[in-house]
Amino acid sequence: LFQNGAADFLAQEMQGAPGRYAGYDPALLPDVAAEGDLPSQAYRNHWRGPANWLLVHNWGTWFGLEDMQGYNPIQTQRYVEFVDALNGHRQEYHERDLFPAGLTSPLLDLLNVRYLIVPADAPERADLAPLLDDFPPVYADAHVRILENPEALPRAWLVHAARQVAPGEALSLLADGAVDPRQVALLETAPPLLAPLPAGDEADEPATERATVVRSEPDRLELEVVAQTP
Numbered sequence: 260l261f262q263n264g265a266a267d268f269l270a271q272e273m274q275g276a277p278g279r280y281a282g283y284d285p286a287l288l289p290d291v292a293a294e295g296d297l298p299s300q301a302y303r304n305h306w307r308g309p310a311n312w313l314l315v316h317n318w319g320t321w322f323g324l325e326d327m328q329g330y331n332p333i334q335t336q337r338y339v340e341f342v343d344a345l346n347g348h349r350q351e352y353h354e355r356d357l358f359p360a361g362l363t364s365p366l367l368d369l370l371n372v373r374y375l376i377v378p379a380d381a382p383e384r385a386d387l388a389p390l391l392d393d394f395p396p397v398y399a400d401a402h403v404r405i406l407e408n409p410e411a412l413p414r415a416w417l418v419h420a421a422r423q424v425a426p427g428e429a430l431s432l433l434a435d436g437a438v439d440p441r442q443v444a445l446l447e448t449a450p451p452l453l454a455p456l457p458a459g460d461e462a463d464e465p466a467t468e469r470a471t472v473v474r475s476e477p478d479r480l481e482l483e484v485v486a487q488t489p
Contacts, residue, residue: 270322279326279373280324280376281328281376282310282375283362286386291348301350313378316329328354331354332352334355344364345357371413373408373411377406379400394408395407414480415470415472415482417486418444420442423447423450457487457488470482
């Protein structure tokens, strides 16, 4: 596993722009209906088996890759609430994983999840084959396939509108699709005054405005921003 083609592919892809991935195999996830609203014993109980090739249970750290899921006994409450809203149910405290319902949630795109790693036999499996329609394959080897999420949002982007919501309200608005995060920022405090794009610039926004990550380290993220308005 220390020589991992999927990890090499992702590392190369992430050089141009930051991105996250998620290993995914529903056959290794607990049955939510059978176990109530606290599914447990996910990928970490398969750490010596095929799950390793999915780069789950924090394996991506070894390769310098950013995963959206994994095991950690100390998790920020904000992220716990976010992933539980994404999946539509809670998990026990050890980890946060992507469950089937989360694949269609707008919250997945907000996490900058550009790729899914699935088992190599995905096209022959009824629980995975439909994914290939929405997430086209971009890599394959004897162990896994990597699927691309074309709707993934970048690590940072610019909006020209902001809206104040009550604490705890933002997740439901985003998960239901009631608010487009590409256009509006949701804040729990009063938003600053924001100017709209100058007339005629809307169509040119990708070319005239950008927010680019220039430095990314633990506890530090630097952006270079080009904006047409304050």
